[in-house]
Amino acid sequence: MRSLLLLLALAWPAxxxxxxxxxxELEHMVTQDCGSCHGLTRKGGLGSPLTPEALAGAxxxxxxxxxxxxxxxxxxxxWRPLLTEEEATWIARYLKQD
Structure with a gap:
C-alpha cells in the first residue's frame, strides 16, 4: 500500500x-473564456473571483x-467536451499559482 501511494504521489505532477x-492556448482560454464571466483580471464578475487568494482553500x-x-x-x-482532465488540472493549478 505504501509503495502504491508513493507511486501515485510521484506520478501526480506528470x-x-x-x-x-x-x-x-490554455492561458489564452483562461483570459478570454474564463475572463468573460470571472473578469479579465479574474477578480469576479458574473462568476466568482479566480485569484490565487480566492482559491487558496480549494x-x-x-x-x-x-x-x-x-x-x-x-x-x-x-468544459469537458473541450478539455482533457490533465488540461483542467493544469488550469486549476495555473489559477492557484498565477
Missing part, C-alpha cells in the same frame, strides 16, 4: 503537464472537476 504550445482536483463538469443551475458551463 498527470497535469501539457505541452508548451497547449499551455499557451484543492486543484476539485477545481478541475468544476472546470470539467460545470455547476448545475449556474452560469458555469461544463
Amino acid at each position: 498527470a497535469a503537464e501539457v505541452a508548451p504550445d497547449r499551455a499557451a 484543492e486543484a482536483e476539485g477545481l478541475a472537476t468544476i472546470i470539467l463538469d460545470g455547476i448545475p443551475e449556474t452560469a458555469m458551463p461544463p
Whole structure:
C-alpha cells in the first residue's frame, strides 16, 4: 500500500503537464473564456473571483472537476467536451499559482 501511494504521489505532477504550445492556448482560454464571466483580471464578475487568494482553500482536483463538469443551475458551463482532465488540472493549478 505504501509503495502504491508513493507511486501515485510521484506520478501526480506528470498527470497535469501539457505541452508548451497547449499551455499557451490554455492561458489564452483562461483570459478570454474564463475572463468573460470571472473578469479579465479574474477578480469576479458574473462568476466568482479566480485569484490565487480566492482559491487558496480549494484543492486543484476539485477545481478541475468544476472546470470539467460545470455547476448545475449556474452560469458555469461544463468544459469537458473541450478539455482533457490533465488540461483542467493544469488550469486549476495555473489559477492557484498565477
